[in-house]
Amino acid sequence: MAGSRRPGRNFLFVPGPTNVPERVQRAMIVPMEDHRSPVFPDLTLPLFEETRKIFKSRDGQVFLFPSSGTGAWEAALTNTLSPGDRVLAPRFGQFSTLWIDLAQRVGLDVEIQDEAWGTGADPARIEEALRADREHRIKAVLVVHNETATGVTSDIGAVRRAIDAAGHPAMLYVDGVSSIGSIDFRADEWGVDCAITGSQKGLMLPAGLGIVCASQRALAASRTAECRRAYFDFADQTKANATGYFPYTPPLPLLYGLREALRCLEEEGLEQVFARHRRLADGARAAVRAWGLTLCAREPKWHSDTVSAVMVPEGINGAEVISLAYRRYNLALGAGLSQVAGKLFRIGHLGDLNELMLLGALSGCEMAMRDAGIRIEPGSGVAAAQEHFRETRES
């Protein structure tokens, strides 16, 4: 056994799952209990209210499914649409690709707008497509707010304005899995009809909760939508949730964890949480510049505050950097997927993070890149990030 133990902590810098804060970890250590007891709603009823705030929704309805975020994708589509319904969906990365694939599997007719990987949803093209759809056959627009595969954030407010400018009644569905709780998200202001997230990113929990926040309009649509659904049915949830219960046994530790995670976000202050993510991301981007490398996101307007996808130089395999980082320095980075496989490595910088954690990770990136043969100046990225943090500190 000698030599089998890896001392110290793993540096987890994949874009999810993210680090669970100690107090959230503690909150999840609960004995099982009767989920039909008279006191159970004391836990659950406030939970729906508090979760809604994270979406910046006033009258949306929150659904908490025992599932991954993929389940929440399915729930949003099958509850509100009918087989053959047309939806419009920009595609510019692995997660937009997968969501489109799922939409097709549940029977929808997807009008795909391909955008270059490294860019995001194009409001002008969306407006154009909607204007062209005079019969209003398009029932919904599906946008991934933060494309985890490329580190690209799309402008959902602009998408909303495009829909409005086209005078089109399509609903707007947004995947906020890797943005909500980390990057500003405004369900009401942006008129998002189904906002989708999972527990394992900005909410700082293990995977296991797929979360949808549905607008009143989406709820109305669910009453006539004909896609087959059972496990993910809104109506069963709505009926049981009304009094604080669930149609089937809920994952208790995650519910207790969610309560505590929401308290963490509230105590830090949601706007402050967004500002912290921005500041950490700016530090990471300063490091990338200091290394002389570029991001996959083509322009600053696409820069994601939760994940940076760093292009490796020609002749270098990004997977090798990731492998060296993991084996030698206990640093977990995200891989390039599909179109960008081997061309980049991804630094997830979301969730319960601070400056020194990120600086440790950037050190690990520097060592792994040098081990892989990338000629960067040791300490250069770390120094740039340090200086950014020092210049922007609050106190």
Added chain:
Amino acid sequence: MAGSRRPGRNFLFVPGPTNVPERVQRAMIVPMEDHRSPVFPDLTLPLFEETRKIFKSRDGQVFLFPSSGTGAWEAALTNTLSPGDRVLAPRFGQFSTLWIDLAQRVGLDVEIQDEAWGTGADPARIEEALRADREHRIKAVLVVHNETATGVTSDIGAVRRAIDAAGHPAMLYVDGVSSIGSIDFRADEWGVDCAITGSQKGLMLPAGLGIVCASQRALAASRTAECRRAYFDFADQTKANATGYFPYTPPLPLLYGLREALRCLEEEGLEQVFARHRRLADGARAAVRAWGLTLCAREPKWHSDTVSAVMVPEGINGAEVISLAYRRYNLALGAGLSQVAGKLFRIGHLGDLNELMLLGALSGCEMAMRDAGIRIEPGSGVAAAQEHFRETRES
């Protein structure tokens, strides 16, 4: 705040979720990690193997969905059947009712065999229905092994013999949610094509994993089955699981917990686990007899070893017993559902239990029943159970 704390432990005697053993609780306290790391399969690959043993299947394939058991119901049906396919399903309690409802929602044509609540699947009627189905339109027989609502266990071996006797090719799907890991279950011997369970009963975990063990025949059927599915698709899982990964982020704590729970079952010995459940159930039934009361299960052949549904005398509301037990004695009992609402209370006796835990619960039942006006002799049930345990002890 004074007075707001309830001292001591809750006695959890609902038929699920069940008590999580201390060591399983510990095993679930894990930092998040990269579920795409090279070492992740070291955890997951053996997990599929070990879980299969619980089903007593040699070549079945185990699917671990982030969902409740309801999701596993849906997975089994949608992966292997097509819209309009006919299935045969006995109905004799709340959970058989709900599964039938789900089957209808996903588009199946369910031939329902109603049996009296308090009894179970009738192999003779099943054989008869299958014989009558000369065109083999029935694609599957759906049976709930242990009907949690009434404390009734059906004889799945006899159902298999009935199918064989009818010479019918229908597949056999069994809900073992409240039996598997507690009551003997033999997927191979009984020819079960889809065996279904959840994490929160005999597996002694929180809810959050829906588990299916599919036979090779069911897997073959999945390649042509046309029910819509996406989140619960077998093929996505099969492809990713082959190398130890998942198509979406898995619930890490439950995977670690499952590994430890399976070790618990193995260390105790699966047959010994079944014998313990039998012995505890016999103790509970001895108590019911000593109280002068009867079970909902009409004959000993229907007696469940995981839950006893105790009929309350005329003029008494079972819900009142449950309410008193909870409020006064911190004892959680199961309620009568639907047809039997108010007519009974249920004692779940499954999972990580021993004699003294059950005797404490039986004491609580005695006190709550007397508080509710049921004339039983105090200590009588406890004494009967004690004597049963003393007579049947091993060492």
Added chain:
Amino acid sequence: MAGSRRPGRNFLFVPGPTNVPERVQRAMIVPMEDHRSPVFPDLTLPLFEETRKIFKSRDGQVFLFPSSGTGAWEAALTNTLSPGDRVLAPRFGQFSTLWIDLAQRVGLDVEIQDEAWGTGADPARIEEALRADREHRIKAVLVVHNETATGVTSDIGAVRRAIDAAGHPAMLYVDGVSSIGSIDFRADEWGVDCAITGSQKGLMLPAGLGIVCASQRALAASRTAECRRAYFDFADQTKANATGYFPYTPPLPLLYGLREALRCLEEEGLEQVFARHRRLADGARAAVRAWGLTLCAREPKWHSDTVSAVMVPEGINGAEVISLAYRRYNLALGAGLSQVAGKLFRIGHLGDLNELMLLGALSGCEMAMRDAGIRIEPGSGVAAAQEHFRETRES
């Protein structure tokens, strides 16, 4: 390994350590931190205040030593007395014997008053001895409030009145290890100069904190006392504690656990905690009477509310009952010590307990006693306790 696992929970009914409540368990799961950080006093300063309340002391000083209760015995004596000082100490059980032994080891001259085991401190004899001590050579009276070995509680208020009646200036030191937090203790009203406890009984924590609450008079004495002391020195603690620090590294988990345990006591209400212990103890005593057995405590006035020592009939070895209870029923009982070895078994009923936990334990006692050949009626003690609990319930 098959057969090696004991399913279900151990029933812990030794008189300490006691069950740690779930929330206290959680509170102790803390990362290590700098115990000299500027925020550390935010934890510790309120802790001294809150702990003092448990002693019912207004201006006593609380010392928290990383030690067992035995260390707190030593701290009280060595900080306030000088070698050769005379102390008066009744002796009537194992723990009074051990404290006297410790007093002798640190150099004190102990005047021992032997009382029959099963009785406690005799205020009349104490008054007599103090009256006889015209030169006031006796510096302190040492009394064990609750003698854990025999289940005897002495009347400390009466001891105080005896000292006052004798007009003697001796200080009063009381071992409240198995009473404080469970049985009413009034440091100020009773004029207790050193009150001593440990973390592992009424405070519902693991062992590891020895706690002394010293009166201003004891603190004054500490300035001239000449017993050798270093680790347990009051002055070092006083100096460091004043600003919220410790002279050496404190056991962080226990400090966080203590904070949470004190909150538990406050939320339940201290008087309500005492009433609960009384009610549970009365239930246990009702069971003993129903069994036809007697307590070691000779009269009701000596009855302890935290531990009942049950005499076994002639010809039966109490150790056999304990062994059977542990091996067969996973029930931990306390053994007879020294003079009463083999003659009794002890049921600890203190800490985080409720009715059903105790009733489960009483069931285990019944089974083990019958296994050992004691002719009691099965269920008789349980029934008597049940009826007591039903008659005295609050709501």
Added chain:
Amino acid sequence: MAGSRRPGRNFLFVPGPTNVPERVQRAMIVPMEDHRSPVFPDLTLPLFEETRKIFKSRDGQVFLFPSSGTGAWEAALTNTLSPGDRVLAPRFGQFSTLWIDLAQRVGLDVEIQDEAWGTGADPARIEEALRADREHRIKAVLVVHNETATGVTSDIGAVRRAIDAAGHPAMLYVDGVSSIGSIDFRADEWGVDCAITGSQKGLMLPAGLGIVCASQRALAASRTAECRRAYFDFADQTKANATGYFPYTPPLPLLYGLREALRCLEEEGLEQVFARHRRLADGARAAVRAWGLTLCAREPKWHSDTVSAVMVPEGINGAEVISLAYRRYNLALGAGLSQVAGKLFRIGHLGDLNELMLLGALSGCEMAMRDAGIRIEPGSGVAAAQEHFRETRES
């Protein structure tokens, strides 16, 4: 509350307490149990054996006191020496000062050899003093192996050779609190009669266990030693430990934690643990050099592998660096104590650490130093440490 939460992990770089590994944290989450049960020795007996290995002792006896390391100091002295006995003790830092103070308090006559802070025990002076002691009045030599206050490690092997060269029978007592489990320690080879440590440093546990490993010669001395002792008495422990028990209630979580921590050390391999500490320390020292600063330890031979005390330039207050690091970057550094207060800050680099954790901390030092006005090149220390780690990596 908004703004009150500090996101991310604290970087704990004080020289103790150290980070508790996740698996050790888990191992300490135990229900309380009867510490007099028949199975308790299954835990404890191997524990004494395994702990002994950490001291590299074959026939020494290990004592596990519920106390801090200070208690272990007291235990070693009071069990083996008598009031008025002379001991020889070099003094060159805060911890050697405190141990000497404690020795004086328990009644010993300490011959102090003052050495400059920043240096350690001088074997030549020790030999000289022993040679001068022709009557062999010196009963023991007391040396702090690793002086935590200055980051100085003394050469205990050389001290042993000095004692032998002098032909003097004095025993050798070594404080290994901040070395054992991190820096090579050889009780047998160096003839250490009392080796002392605590749980909260190299053993990666919370504080709460004071540990002594006593040679047979020290044990023989304990039979006639006359220092007053009670709580810390070896004989009581020896008697109870022989069968796996303790004379008073032991701190159960720490015993379970110790078992797991020892497994961690064994799995990594003790020599590999030492090599890792050396390598991390070399990285830290490379950083200090790159910053253009110096260590308190005056020569490389004094360099400690567990803590580096970094001298700050004239005109800068080390306390300010520490305060800035803590407030702004959530980094806990050790302060300068006594003679060196304000003149340095200390980086503890011991326990469960890896490269990226230390690099994160070095980044924090850089930022805090620059904030405090120290002119170092940003990233310079980090780069030097990175390069050291890259050059010395194993695989």
